[in-house]
Amino acid sequence: MAILYRGENMVTQERLLSEFLNLLQINSPSKGERELADFLINRLSGLGMEVEEDGAGAEIGGSAGNVIGRWAARVKGAPSLLLAAHMDTVESTAGINLMEKDDKIFTNGTTILGADDKAGIAAILEALRVVREKGLPHGEITVVFTVAEEVGLLGAKSLQGQGLRADLGYVLDSGGPVGTVINHAPAEEDIRIEVFGRSAHAGVNPEEGINAIQVAGAILTQLPMGRLDEESTANIGVIRGGKATNIVPDYVEMQGEIRSRDEVKLNKLVEEWREIVADTASKLGSRANYNHERVYQSFKVEPNHPVIKVVETALKEMDLPMNIKPRGGGSDTNIFNAMGIPSINLGIGMEKNHSPEEYINKSDLFNAACLVLSIINTAAKQQDF
Numbered sequence: 001m002a003i004l005y006r007g008e009n010m011v012t013q014e015r016l017l018s019e020f021l022n023l024l025q026i027n028s029p030s031k032g033e034r035e036l037a038d039f040l041i042n043r044l045s046g047l048g049m050e051v052e053e054d055g056a057g058a059e060i061g062g063s064a065g066n067v068i069g070r071w072a073a074r075v076k077g078a079p080s081l082l083l084a085a086h087m088d089t090v091e092s093t094a095g096i097n098l099m100e101k102d103d104k105i106f107t108n109g110t111t112i113l114g115a116d117d118k119a120g121i122a123a124i125l126e127a128l129r130v131v132r133e134k135g136l137p138h139g140e141i142t143v144v145f146t147v148a149e150e151v152g153l154l155g156a157k158s159l160q161g162q163g164l165r166a167d168l169g170y171v172l173d174s175g176g177p178v179g180t181v182i183n184h185a186p187a188e189e190d191i192r193i194e195v196f197g198r199s200a201h202a203g204v205n206p207e208e209g210i211n212a213i214q215v216a217g218a219i220l221t222q223l224p225m226g227r228l229d230e231e232s233t234a235n236i237g238v239i240r241g242g243k244a245t246n247i248v249p250d251y252v253e254m255q256g257e258i259r260s261r262d263e264v265k266l267n268k269l270v271e272e273w274r275e276i277v278a279d280t281a282s283k284l285g286s287r288a289n290y291n292h293e294r295v296y297q298s299f300k301v302e303p304n305h306p307v308i309k310v311v312e313t314a315l316k317e318m319d320l321p322m323n324i325k326p327r328g329g330g331s332d333t334n335i336f337n338a339m340g341i342p343s344i345n346l347g348i349g350m351e352k353n354h355s356p357e358e359y360i361n362k363s364d365l366f367n368a369a370c371l372v373l374s375i376i377n378t379a380a381k382q383q384d385f
């Protein structure tokens, strides 16, 4: 039998929307989440949660740590849940100017909206409010609002080693309509290449120089880049070097990344790049340093895993279809999986995020809150988990 998520007993559209607008008004760029963290500590405490802020702020040079709230289980045997969203936005939203038209919420274009990921936060808060108000049964629930997700999942990474535990993890941080389930995401390697040439006066004794920019150029034309196959991408995104037109440059630094959902392919690509860099530099009488660093691990959750089965049932209660798919980007979901919490990323309807055209439909926001509530209800019934 379907549960009603609409109506006075359940998710309240007006309350959800007004809280979402409150969140959008609070500026929270990466490492500048202080005001939003204080707001959320207050909200979670008001919901009767045991709340703490961890030391991530000090660790990463930000103004706030991750905000973590806990409810003990009210029913025995049900799976414990992790509900997560990130507090930071990819850019500042200072001076945000909100617009509404029909179902759509957006800005006048001077800033991003920040529905990524404040829609996730709003959906979690609203679902928790309903559970609290109605005294609904639930298993143990841990809410994590992370910092600095947009600059390398730094908040989530600093949770590693804190002993965070949950049977099933739900991250509300994907585009696509509610019903979208991201169960597979790539690993990423960040690459740093340094090319060493030899400086000389470009007009007086150029033959004594080795032009590091030219060597870097030769390397660039050979590195496989762009979409390499269905599961892999690569990019050089930053290049720095040179001092003046009359100096043969002796140094170039390039930064890039390689991603793949297949670890074997990823490692092969990292080594392929290494060989191209070393061979090309040495052929041109130069030398290069090649460094790579794993930013996050890939993850894959099988469709029959309980973390997905619960969502499937939760969506059925709402008469919404489930659409399982892989994604090209990393998220806190990668880190939670690496921590041993089977986790998936859920679509919450945000569109064109990371751009001034970002928007979200109120109906998707509503469905996102209903889905969180439905997940909590569904999990609470699995008392023999």
Ligand SMILES: [Zn+2]
Pocket (backbone or CB within 6 Å): 086, 116, 117, 149, 173
């Ligand atoms: Zn996000």
